[in-house]
Amino acid sequence: MTVVPPRWHGSTMPSTEAPAVIETRALTKVYPGNVTALDGLTVSVGPGVTGLVGANGAGKSTLIKILLGLIPPTKGQAKVLGHDCATNGPTIRALLGYMPEHDCLPPDVTATEFVTHMGRMSGLPPTVAKERAAESLRHVGLHEERYRLIGTYSTGMKQRVKLAQALVGDPRLLLLDEPTNGLDPAGRTAMLELIARIGSEFGISIVVASHLLGEIERICDQLVAIDAGRLLRADTITSFTQASQVLAVEVEEGLAQLQAELAARGLIATAVQRVLLVPLGGDDTYDVVRDAVADLALPLCRLEQRRHQVEELFRDEEVTHV
Amino acid sequence: MSEVQVGVIHDLGYRGYDGPRLGHAQIVRALVWHSFRSAFGIGRGVKAKIIPILACVAMCLPALVNAFAVAQGNARLFGYDVYTPALRVVVLIIFIAAQAPELVSRDLRSHVLPLYFSRPLRRGDYPLAKYIALTLACLLLIEVPLLILYVGTIVSAKSGSAVWSQTRALIPGLGVGLMWAVLIAAFGLVLASLTGRRAYATGIVAISCFLTWTLSLVLIQAEGGITATSTGARIAGLFSPFTILDGVRIWLGGTNQGEDANPGHFGPLYGLVAVLLLAACLGGLAARYRKVSRS
Numbered sequence: 001m002t003v004v005p006p007r008w009h010g011s012t013m014p015s016t017e018a019p020a021v022i023e024t025r026a027l028t029k030v031y032p033g034n035v036t037a038l039d040g041l042t043v044s045v046g047p048g049v050t051g052l053v054g055a056n057g058a059g060k061s062t063l064i065k066i067l068l069g070l071i072p073p074t075k076g077q078a079k080v081l082g083h084d085c086a087t088n089g090p091t092i093r094a095l096l097g098y099m100p101e102h103d104c105l106p107p108d109v110t111a112t113e114f115v116t117h118m119g120r121m122s123g124l125p126p127t128v129a130k131e132r133a134a135e136s137l138r139h140v141g142l143h144e145e146r147y148r149l150i151g152t153y154s155t156g157m158k159q160r161v162k163l164a165q166a167l168v169g170d171p172r173l174l175l176l177d178e179p180t181n182g183l184d185p186a187g188r189t190a191m192l193e194l195i196a197r198i199g200s201e202f203g204i205s206i207v208v209a210s211h212l213l214g215e216i217e218r219i220c221d222q223l224v225a226i227d228a229g230r231l232l233r234a235d236t237i238t239s240f241t242q243a244s245q246v247l248a249v250e251v252e253e254g255l256a257q258l259q260a261e262l263a264a265r266g267l268i269a270t271a272v273q274r275v276l277l278v279p280l281g282g283d284d285t286y287d288v289v290r291d292a293v294a295d296l297a298l299p300l301c302r303l304e305q306r307r308h309q310v311e312e313l314f315r316d317e318e319v320t321h322v
Numbered sequence: 323m324s325e326v327q328v329g330v331i332h333d334l335g336y337r338g339y340d341g342p343r344l345g346h347a348q349i350v351r352a353l354v355w356h357s358f359r360s361a362f363g364i365g366r367g368v369k370a371k372i373i374p375i376l377a378c379v380a381m382c383l384p385a386l387v388n389a390f391a392v393a394q395g396n397a398r399l400f401g402y403d404v405y406t407p408a409l410r411v412v413v414l415i416i417f418i419a420a421q422a423p424e425l426v427s428r429d430l431r432s433h434v435l436p437l438y439f440s441r442p443l444r445r446g447d448y449p450l451a452k453y454i455a456l457t458l459a460c461l462l463l464i465e466v467p468l469l470i471l472y473v474g475t476i477v478s479a480k481s482g483s484a485v486w487s488q489t490r491a492l493i494p495g496l497g498v499g500l501m502w503a504v505l506i507a508a509f510g511l512v513l514a515s516l517t518g519r520r521a522y523a524t525g526i527v528a529i530s531c532f533l534t535w536t537l538s539l540v541l542i543q544a545e546g547g548i549t550a551t552s553t554g555a556r557i558a559g560l561f562s563p564f565t566i567l568d569g570v571r572i573w574l575g576g577t578n579q580g581e582d583a584n585p586g587h588f589g590p591l592y593g594l595v596a597v598l599l600l601a602a603c604l605g606g607l608a609a610r611y612r613k614v615s616r617s
Contacts, residue, residue: 068440071616090346090442098440106432108367120352121441123343132339139336165437170339175440202336 020044021173021205022067029062029229037062039229040076045207048221049199050263051237052209053154059229061101062211064175068093083174094123097166101177101209107151111137111161114150115168122169129168136164139202140194156187157293163194167204174198174206180215192219245280249289250302261292282307350447357455361421364455370424377417377463384409385467389474398475402468402495403576410464411564414502415531417463418456418510423523425452426511428613430518439615447516449611453604460503468495488530497572505596508603509563515610534562538583548584559583559592 022045029038038059065071069089078085080092119129137146140160180188196219199206210216225232262269269276329396363370452571514523538561545555558566565583574587
């Protein structure tokens with residue numbers, strides 16, 4: 001029998017006193033052939049929804065495999081819900097739900113059968129597995145279609161089945177690897193809303209790995225950014241977005257004029273091609289830009305908030321550190 | 323009926339599960355049962371049931387016919403430990419070539435294994451459960467005809483001693499069946515686990531079985547047949563799992579003369595090769611899934 005810790009009953013802002021869901025210390029993974037996937041990663045993740053961002057090959061999937069206890073770290077230590085990943089793999093996996101990045105569903109069974117079987121494999125008794133499979137599929141929005149063969153599903157529905165099988169064992173922590181992969185914009189939004197709901201209403205901590213910062217920052221309480229196996233930054237979402245959001249201003253003429261005017265008003269704008277990038281401090285930044293443009297009577301054709309891609313985040317880091 | 327509310331959607335919200343969870347051994351047992359059922363196409367489509375049913379019918383038919391004949395006062399034709407040697411080999415090859423991929427290649431093909439490995443199962447549990455399931459399926463296929471034959475014979479037995487002699491003949495027969503199931507399941511499963519493409523997996527298993535079996539038979543013939551006593555004829559049976567099994571049976575005192583191998587004083591060698599082959603198959607299976615679980 002597995003002892004299951006109590007569910008996390010969420011507040012939207014994770015407090016620093018809450019016990020860490022994931023904790024790694026100097027975690028290093030070197031694959032045969034001297035390929036370093038993780039390089040001395042030390043990070044602590046609290047309850048709530050956490051975004052794990054990094055470019056492809058940054059070490060996200062390796063980190064997830066170590067957390068699942070599937071591969072041993074070369075050096076260092078990783079703990080999930082207080083259990084050591086290297087020695088307590090089965091215990092940790094009883095508390096985890098994992099949604100892999102790639103396709104992982106057999107086409108020739110119905111969603112109900114498949115999720116029920118996966119529930120059994122998570123350690124649920126037969127009748128409970130059936131009930132929870134139906135419930136998980138309902139939560140992800142597949143109720144009517146659940147008796148259809150998975151092979152007949154659309155990509156969006158398959159992603160939902162993948163999420164349902166992760167949810168079926170009532171995990172304390174969900175590891176979602178690129179959950180919006182292959183979805184159209186509407187499907188992405190729906191999936192993100194679903195994840196946000198699971199995080200806030202279901203009381204399940206979630207780690208979402210993604211290479212699209214702009215996408216997952218909407219639903220995360222905190223972000224962990226890794227690059228080349230190293231920790232880039234780990235912080236709450238507010239401090240992240242404050243540092244990473246910019247306002248793009250495009251005027252038909254008088255770019256240099258506007259830049260000087262903004263500098264006079266205390267905003268350091270950088271000109272990139274025909275656009276001025278202004279660091280977004282708060283709502284008053286919009287007002288300052290609007291007033292500057294109006295006072296100069298310039299033809300404004302674009303004023304938009306831009307989200308940084310992960311790569312830009314790295315550039316920011318380098319600038320602030322150098 | 324007045325209290326039935328119409329058009330009200332109850333959102334029950336998320337409900338956790340705080341009840342008992344199965345231990346590791348029970349999860350493995352659930353996987354064994356699930357795989358055992360799918361070895362016979364139960365819980366699958368109609369197509370998945372064709373070969374298991376044909377195999378069962380082909381295996382049981384001679385036993386049924388003979389059991390009926392025995393009830394009419396005729397003799398029992400088939401020995402419990404050999405049954406119908408050529409038919410048994412062919413049916414088992416077809417069954418294992420079709421159903422071993424059903425158990426392992428499907429999961430490889432649809433990349434479903436990460437979902438198993440991210441659950442409380444340990445690394446070796448998945449191949450172990452599949453192996454136990456396929457062994458049980460083969461065992462059922464081999465032993466049921468023997469039991470039909472046995473029941474058909476003792477029903478018309480005239481004395482207690484006749485029943486006892488039948489039982490004494492049956493027990494080694496069941497033992498031989500177990501030996502077959504244990505080795506053939508391992509042999510088929512390790513070959514099928516090499517590829518996720520089901521047709522290839524079936525081909526690999528069928529070709530490996532038929533080719534080695536034919537090779538051994540041809541070599542035995544070339545060395546003068548099963549009655550020949552030359553070293554070549556005696557060790558020619560070591561080239562195929564089926565002739566190895568028959569050699570071990572004869573070495574262990576099989577009642578009937580073998581139809582495939584004739585090991586003579588090389589009997590212990592057949593035993594050793596059988597054990598080594600089993601170890602190699604199971605080791606290969608474990609290594610295969612160690613690799614898969616990390617990728």
